[in-house]
Amino acid sequence: MGKVVFITGGVRSGKSAFAERYAIEHMSSTRNSLVYIASGVAFDQEMEQRIQRHQQDRLSSPYQWKTIEVRDDFHPQLMTFTEMDIVLWDCITTWLNNVLFKTEKLHDEERLSRINTYIMELKTYIKRWKENKVIIMIVSNEVLDEPSSNYVEVNLYRKLLGELHQWIVAMCDEAYEMDYRILKRWK
Template structure:
């Protein structure tokens, strides 16, 4: 049986998004891609295009960089949603100078209330060196707290390293 809630964690370019896309296809439900990224430069535009090219016409894309609750609330149990990614969502809120604790609580509440099975992707940022500047340290701490909260919420937690999934919580189907 597939889990109702899955958290996929990995380093940059670890294969986590591609693995999550393939995993959510196994639900055999209409798929929603809830995209949190914002395009500010050519490098990000190329990355977004790469992600879009991997998905086919079976995916419906909803672009929402900040307020995920309305999109999650609109889904039914007859759909499956991939949120890619929590790291960009957090970055967007940091750039908006949002109250990160309030936004994190709202996200967790929205995921709890979501009727559709969900998969959320996030970056692991705590295994590197301590950043030299205050903003980067603030981000690393906030991402760590968000990842902990998402892992607690999810029934299945998967770490992807070099494209290979490892279950940290629950069992891979």
């Protein structure tokens, strides 16, 4: 079996840097390839700068990263990972946000059905990667510490993300939380 590592924490807490270092440590011992699944979309200047910073970090690394963009839909290329490949997905929070944005014009029942299809597909991919002996590191943001919102969309997002986090943690091999660059291993 492969390995699933879940890394969560506050925004700009050091999650990505930790995940990249951890992936490189695994790669150094296995000599397999490093794959970066990116879900960020440059909707504004701040996000564009963050994406560029992450890209620069990988380009300036002495290790070669293959980047695959997964904004919402999954590509068949994602099933071609081989045994012990190291895959870092940064981040699942952004991916879910993209799914909600893509489905926002659908009517309630149809929208929820489509969102659930995306989530089930994500779960299928994660399970298959683990079965195929891929090491997958999933980065996510911790947004569930905030009080309930007055906005239905925000509460839907929090509900879906919370359920997704619970599922990932239940099936993962390791779970970490990063706050203020301080790392805590929960599982």
